[in-house]
Amino acid sequence: MSTVDHYLNHILTTAADEARTDGTTTIEAHHLLLAIARDGSPALTAAGLDHTTIRTALDHEFTTSLAAAGVHLAGALPLPTTPPTGSPQLGTTARTALERGLATARRKRDCTPAHLLLGILLTPVGTVPRALDLAGIDRTALTDAVRRETTDDH
Template sequence: MPQIFGMYMHTVMERAAAEAQAMGSKGIEAEHLLLAVAREPEDTVRELLDSAGLDYQTITDALQREFEEGLGAAGISVTDRDVLRPRKSIRRPSDASESAKLVLERGMAAVDDKKDLRPAHILLGLLELKAGTVPRALALAGVDRDELRARTRAALPKADR
């Protein structure tokens, strides 16, 4: 399984870098990992996301709403949708931000033996975030993070729960 997880992780990080570039970000953030996991889910992760009503478009819409609400909270009102549209960066980010590193650390902390890492550990790391864009966007999407976290833990091998 370590080789399979390594390939999955590589694919997710590549996809997250593409998401970050498309959104004009200088680094790979937790939200880019979430989008990448939604785009590149393996069977267990796909079932978990589906059970919460999450797919790539739902997550994209929730992230956009989170961005707009953040602007509103700062007193910024933008009615021109083109102003809110992300601008693709010319440079593909390769560095993980602190939020992305935290996702990976939390996901990997849930397993004693690194050879037992599964794709669901990345999802678990995302669900372990207490604050930030991802938790706010998931709340806007109507996701019960506690329930999805519990289902994700239950989908992992017994030693990793």
């Protein structure tokens, strides 16, 4: 198994835990981002993003999106007392992000953790870009920084 396979397995396992905390067994792109942040990423840290700030940004995106439908949460979302069981599965947004990340590497064995993060950041619409925008993150600058990381490695 290559280094990136080990990293990917580790990130997917962490992302599955993030999904379960969210009450689902479906891993989405934002769960991958949380997993990468938990593992540690120089580019995310430089942009002032860690697991806590990303979780806060995602929660803000959620309440903002609900508000667009006229739904205002007073207080926290009810948490199930039991986490979901069953095998984790990749949702569409996570699958697309991984494909985008792999596509930025010339060959799969050239793929690094930065390529995976780049795949998530290249997502043009959806939860992740909305959350980052709402948090005031310069996505273009962050994406450029991560892209530089991908080329620094080779």
